[in-house]
Amino acid sequence: MAKIGILGCDSTTRSMNCVMIGCFGNLREKKGSFADYPKDEPLNLIGIIHCGGCPTAVGADGIWQKVKALTDYGIDSLHLTSCLVQICPFKDEFIKTIRKDFPQLNIVEGTHPFHDIDAFKKGIRELVSQRAVPPQRMNDLVFKKIKIASDDKMD
Numbered sequence: 001m002a003k004i005g006i007l008g009c010d011s012t013t014r015s016m017n018c019v020m021i022g023c024f025g026n027l028r029e030k031k032g033s034f035a036d037y038p039k040d041e042p043l044n045l046i047g048i049i050h051c052g053g054c055p056t057a058v059g060a061d062g063i064w065q066k067v068k069a070l071t072d073y074g075i076d077s078l079h080l081t082s083c084l085v086q087i088c089p090f091k092d093e094f095i096k097t098i099r100k101d102f103p104q105l106n107i108v109e110g111t112h113p114f115h116d117i118d119a120f121k122k123g124i125r126e127l128v129s130q131r132a133v134p135p136q137r138m139n140d141l142v143f144k145k146i147k148i149a150s151d152d153k154m155d
């Protein structure tokens with residue numbers, strides 16, 4: 001039985017509220033990047049962890065801790081989520097580091113089928129920059145312009 005760990009992108013989960021529905025659905029149905037496992041072999045999802053946030057100047061060095069948290073439970077395959085594979089500028093460096101530190105690990109790039117890369121990047125850019133539909137901010141509260149969803153009125 002394949003013992004699987006998933007390494008995801010912190011930004012898509014934390015900032016964009018991704019609940020990984022595509023990753024789990026494809027794992028359950030052995031589709032997407034899970035299609036290559038033998039048909040009669042059950043998949044055992046051991047755990048999920050996220051990268052910890054964009055490492056900027058530190059580079060990929062800290063990723064070993066995240067992967068170790070999964071290898072401690074005996075995973076033999078590590079799937080990088082499809083969003084990480086498609087948008088993460090550190091992806092290749094992460095993979096190089098993981099290969100060096102965990103040579104026994106089967107690294108799989110992806111979870112669900114890949115998106116159209118240009119449309120996906122445009123969508124992610126909008127989710128991050130929020131230009132089309134600007135979010136409310138602290139300044140809206142300070143300047144008493146904040147819109148309240150409930151019947152509660154601001155004094």
Ligand code: SF4
Nearest residue numbers: 009010011051054088
């Ligand atoms: S380092 Fe990559 S995977 Fe992690 S938050 Fe940044 S873009 Fe996402």
